[in-house]
Amino acid sequence: MLSNFCDGLDRREFVRVGTVGGLSLASLLRAQAAELTPKRDVNCIFIFTLGGMPQHDMWDFKPDAPAEIRGDFQAIPTNVPGVQLTDLLPKTAQVMDKLAILRGMTHGDSDHGRGYHIMMTGMTPGPGDFNSTKNNNVHPSIGSMVARMASGGGALPPYISAPCFLRSGGPAFLGASYAPFVIDADPASPEFTVQDIVLPTGITDERSLRRQEALRAINRFERKVADLGKDVQSLDTFYQKAYSLMTSAKAKEAFDIRREKESLRNDYGMTSLGQCCLLSRRLVEAGCRFVSIENGHWDTHRENTKSLRDLLVPSVDRAIPALLRDLEARGLLDSTLVVIATEFGRTPRINVMAGRDHWPNAFSIVMAGGGIKGGNVIGATDKIGAAVTDRPVTPPDMAATILSMLGIDPDTVLHTPLGRPVPLALGGKPVTELI
């Protein structure tokens, strides 16, 4: 029977076919996409700077533009000759050899909620099918796709969010089983605990063991769970997973950020972002496949310079180099893709309130690790950073890139409950220049 899926052809098969006849550009790109597929499990730490990260002041500085566009910062060299960042990012400049900057990100939507959805899922919602309520994904988030498609994870959930539920991080039609496990607490806080993974106050290990034994006796020995139907079976599986998480020292330790040396915690910075990054490293080290981190308050409509300099960028400039160095020291950098994304960029021209407004037409995102080529700047914008002049990258391209690097075919077609076939990355093409 003919496959209902678009992609009837085996990927490797295709590469072979493609090299026999004349290669079109599209087929060449597809062949290269196959090469993006890693040899081992690659995990992802996906950092979302919520509000809109300004490309001019960080990743795509325009030293020759007029002051009202250039802004208040200066260019500084990095450890990669010819690549400059702004003086907001002195520490990051020293790990530029591990970073790839994609300066050609572009989509057309300047609404926060929709931009969030677009950049978490690769999909632009239609006019009627999106509102800003919680967990209202129209398309699955990339993390949910990974949870659905990837194996592994061990005792840990495959997809974890911190320090809150990311509003566009839901599973959409994939269903609740692929929703993130949410750490609803700030790991920088002294009282940090992960919801429900440790025993409630006053319940000793001994008492818990007694309870678990009683529960197993009642739940599992009276009848075959298989005879009780699918829902019982699947809750039974989750009870077992939950129990192995509660009792797996390794898994539970992964959440226990206090086990890190104080000096390393300080390297990351005792900020929400810094400690979320450190926690993420612990989680991917213990087998989690995708961690998403939200870092808020980037919507600098007023006092852009002051907000960036005093509040926002220092935590990034501290956390990112610490994370990359730490991953490298542990031999995890090549198997951990780090992404810094945002809803959209900010306007080239500084407004009357000394702020920058929303700019989805051209902005930058950053990737590192996971086997990408560091010191790499892909794409370019015009002289005021308003339009992409080279190598545009769309949100579906971004999704396809991340999925490919994690070993998931971005053209995989899944079906909604209505039976509508939906490709994961909606036709996006991986950015092959990254490798």
Add this chain to the structure above:
Amino acid sequence: MRRDLQRHRNCRGICRLICIVILLVHSARASDPSVESLIVEPTAIVLHGTSPQQILVTCKHRDGRLIDVTREAEFSVDDAAVASAAGTKLRGTGDGTTVLTARFGGHEARVPVRVKSIADVPPVHFVNDIVPILSKLGCNSGGCHGKASGQNGFKLSVFGFDPEADHAAILKEGRGRRVQPSNPERSLILLKPTAQVPHGGGRRMSVDSLDHQLMLEWVRQGTPLGRDDAPHVIALRASPAERVMGLQSSQQILATVEFSDGSLRDVTHAAAYTSNSGIAAEVDAQGLVRTGRVPGEAAITVQYMGQVGVTRVLVPRPAALTKPTEWPANNDVDRLVWAKLQKMQIAPSGLSDDSTYLRRLFLDTIGTLPKPDEVRAFLADTLADKRSRAIDAVLARDEYADYWSLQWADILLLNRDKLGDRGAFEFHRWLHEQFTRNRPYNEWVRELIVASGRSDEHGPVNFYRAVRTPDQLAESVSQAFLGVRVQCAQCHHHPFEKWSQSDFYGMAGFFNGLERKPVKTAADAKVELVYHAGYRETRMPLTDTLVPTRPLGVAEASPVRSDARLVGHDDPRMQLADWLTAPNNPWFARLVANRLWKHFLGRGLVEPEDDLRSTNPATNEPLLDWLTQQVVENRYDLKAVMRLILKSRVYQLTADPNDTNRDDEQNFSHHYIRRLSAEVMLDAISEVTGSPEPFPGRPRGTRAIELWDNRLPSYFLDTFGRSERTSPCECGRSGEPTMAQALHLMNAPEVSSKVANSTGRVARLLRTSPPITDAAMIEELTLVALGRLPTEKELRVAQALFASTTRRDAAEDYLWTLLNSYDFLFVR
């Protein structure tokens, strides 16, 4: 090549096959005594040109079984100059008449054949001939070139809804390489799908296929769009309509379409086939159905040119029921379910015991656990009609309205984010009143459909505030009250149904002119006045053509058509409400019957429950028909219909499967276990622990099922999947288990503090005077959580706990264990 093409293309096998005539000839040879006759379809064949006609040969056995022997039968034609049999197809070779003979098992059947116009080469018609190929091969599907962005630069309209755009895309885009008139074979439109050049979608057809020949001929003829007045397809018939098949057997489908000029054409090899259950039966591109290794049923959908047909396949268990099964029936629900089970050779499970039944009845009907005293009284009742009396008592309870307003609030998108506090509250209050009064379903839906007024005064107008555009209302009303998912047709022809864009915008027209005016009040800024400003014309955005306002499925020329009767300031919603709630509406009563069935039995007769269409048939059509009829005959009194379901033996079956029904998920041979829904579970935990959940701004003791505000912060309700109320289907509510649920039940401080609450159930039981015994404590806790007395196993487990620690700790540990046990978390 040209000749083959002509064969493929030209068939107007005019076959008078409306009634099947049995052509039976007793053979002189020794015939299989179990065979009664051979049936050949079509019963008369007329071939235009050389295109083939699929033959279907069915062997009718004396025991009534019908077996497809198309592939085993031998064919011969009296006059080879007129026609010849090739495989299971007949092809014309010259003008004239002859007779086709099919032989099998010593029997034979003869069918008259007439061939005409053998020499004609008909013009290829893009819409009638090429678009069906693009659909069949999946080229224009939503996953490929049909998606909004196209695929690799080539974009087709999804499912071919816009043939002119597709024609232009093939001819004018792609720098003209898609068709090459000078060298037709080198056209990309032919090289790509045959994978002669690299194609992302792989090889979709072979070079020697009929599809390829037809497309090549189309290029040779100069890629015509085709004449506007060419006959178009108006109906599709799939034969057989239903067939009982054995395991690992096969059945050929015969697909025939009728054209607007009355002619018929065999499209068996051109139609697209899909099975809704690949495990039970698969179907190939030629319409050959193959059953698998396990019993079950499948609906095979046959599609051609926007028309759909269905062949239903039943695969009974191969081993017939050996033990005589008794089939006592309380009412027609039982008789109709038993009839299906007998067909499938499945025996039902036994009746559930009293306590399981009572807990199920309470939770399903009023979302509330029975109290220990109620359980004890029910167990002690020795009268034969006690279940029947329990049904009446439960239906009369106050919680009935709480629980059913919650169910409908989900469907009607009662969402505080969109309605504001006052709007959501008034809408909920109105819904609650409808269920308190048990107002007939058709009456309250009518009131909702025609609602006008202020959102803070007249609850149902809020329905028009959550959903705000005519397009979205066409979708919501169709899905919520008709179970018709017409939204696909907003942009393209429905892929599995007859709905087109004019059907969609015909419905939207009723809401065109609906106005919402802000009303200034001191208390709530979100108050609106909702009213209909009167009928106005509706245009389809894609074509900018006028479309008549008309209910779904009502022909444009029908007197029911709304705008034919509308004048001036009429509110067209009146006509919509008349049509919607009329007893002969094909979906209105049927949908609510299916919803009720699913609510109580755990699975709809149609699944998803709000997706009623001919290509998604009920697993038990006679039962759904009967329930629909009961809704109408009981004048839309939903409690009366519930009573019929609740009194049936089918509803009372245990969840424990037997050897014949373990894998049955469609025929209600045993009860399907479901997890308690979010609100019901939270209430149950509060009740069992004796520790009410505090809700901000609500009086102590307020239950989750009473809440009108689905946005009240609650980690528990979010984790257990309360409805988001953002889409008009019950799929917004998630009953899916997650790891967070298991962790929350085991470890959450919120749950733990309820168990150990100093004024909670355990604490109160420990304070009773005279002191309660361990045994009485164990019994009481089990009764309140599970609605039954403890089993031997539970007693031993509980006694072991009491023996190992303090009474208080032991009682709390046992209660914790009960709250995490499947007998608590699920309705059994």
